[in-house]
Amino acid sequence: MTKQSNTALITGASSGIGWELAKIHAKKSGDLVLVARSRDKLDALKLELEAQYGISATVIAEDLSKPGAAQRIFDETQARGITVDVLINNAGFGGHGLFHEQNLVNIQAMMQVNMATLTELTHLYLKGMVQRKRGRILNVSSTASFMPGPLQAVYYATKAYVTSLTQAIAEEVAVDHVTATALCPGAVATGFVAAGNLEGVDIWKQAKSAQSVAQFGYGAMERGELVAFNEGKLKFLLNWVVPLLPRKTMLKMSRQAMEKA
Numbered sequence: 001m002t003k004q005s006n007t008a009l010i011t012g013a014s015s016g017i018g019w020e021l022a023k024i025h026a027k028k029s030g031d032l033v034l035v036a037r038s039r040d041k042l043d044a045l046k047l048e049l050e051a052q053y054g055i056s057a058t059v060i061a062e063d064l065s066k067p068g069a070a071q072r073i074f075d076e077t078q079a080r081g082i083t084v085d086v087l088i089n090n091a092g093f094g095g096h097g098l099f100h101e102q103n104l105v106n107i108q109a110m111m112q113v114n115m116a117t118l119t120e121l122t123h124l125y126l127k128g129m130v131q132r133k134r135g136r137i138l139n140v141s142s143t144a145s146f147m148p149g150p151l152q153a154v155y156y157a158t159k160a161y162v163t164s165l166t167q168a169i170a171e172e173v174a175v176d177h178v179t180a181t182a183l184c185p186g187a188v189a190t191g192f193v194a195a196g197n198l199e200g201v202d203i204w205k206q207a208k209s210a211q212s213v214a215q216f217g218y219g220a221m222e223r224g225e226l227v228a229f230n231e232g233k234l235k236f237l238l239n240w241v242v243p244l245l246p247r248k249t250m251l252k253m254s255r256q257a258m259e260k261a
Ligand SMILES: NC(=O)c1ccc[n+]([C@@H]2O[C@H](COP(=O)([O-])OP(=O)(O)OC[C@H]3O[C@@H](n4cnc5c(N)ncnc54)[C@H](OP(=O)(O)O)[C@@H]3O)[C@@H](O)[C@H]2O)c1
Pocket: 011, 012, 013, 014, 015, 016, 017, 018, 035, 036, 037, 038, 039, 062, 063, 064, 065, 090, 091, 092, 093, 094, 113, 140, 141, 142, 143, 184, 185, 186, 187, 188, 189, 190, 191, 192, 193, 195, 210
């Protein structure tokens, strides 16, 4: 009997949560397509995981903020005859500061990486999953997706989009045995803090490890969960307290959480 393929394409695999997700998938004997800008880091991860777990990893170095990136990645996997059974849209970044003072080019890149490319990759790979009646999608969203975020306005809005899109798609393709999961972590200790100029923001003092969040998220994806929170306290607050707060109070609290010390 031929072995069923189990290839995961992971964006943002060069660091943080994506790096850890790649390790978890390889440990389960799954092949990988590793995507990010940093080719050297992806090459190092490929060598490590191939040697340790006997899997096959393909590196695709792409800047996901560039229009057409998703199509180029899809074309490359097609040309190499790779079937993507698991799509993990993990790449993303934030940015601290007042909306009107932020660099517009950076804002556009953030929207492209966090939303547009994620949407395009999902569209391109989901069709095959539906045809095969088998597949999993894990979109790395955030607890930020449950409220507006003064001082990280665009980032929070992009994550609201991701959690919304993921749930709607999950409902559409449940009949086809394909699952879509939105992973919603709180603060995680990764390169995200430096990349988004978030040093000094208090909530990262209690950040969880990328390894623990990846382990939790991968499990939630396997179970086909819809929206997965790795922190029970945040799950409770966001589902049962935040929606009941007066909006202006909620916005002030949300802003406070992003103020620098
Ligand atoms: N850390 C947190 O507190 C936290 C909380 C909630 C949700 N999240 C989400 O978790 C996901 C992973 O972030 P992380 O915390 O693991 O941060 P990270 O360590 O900074 O990793 C981000 C990954 O995204 C990739 N990436 C960024 N911009 C890219 C671009 N233009 N093109 C291609 N790849 C790009 C980076 O690779 P290259 O630089 O090599 O391109 C890197 O591999 C993100 O979606 C983030 O929003 C993080």
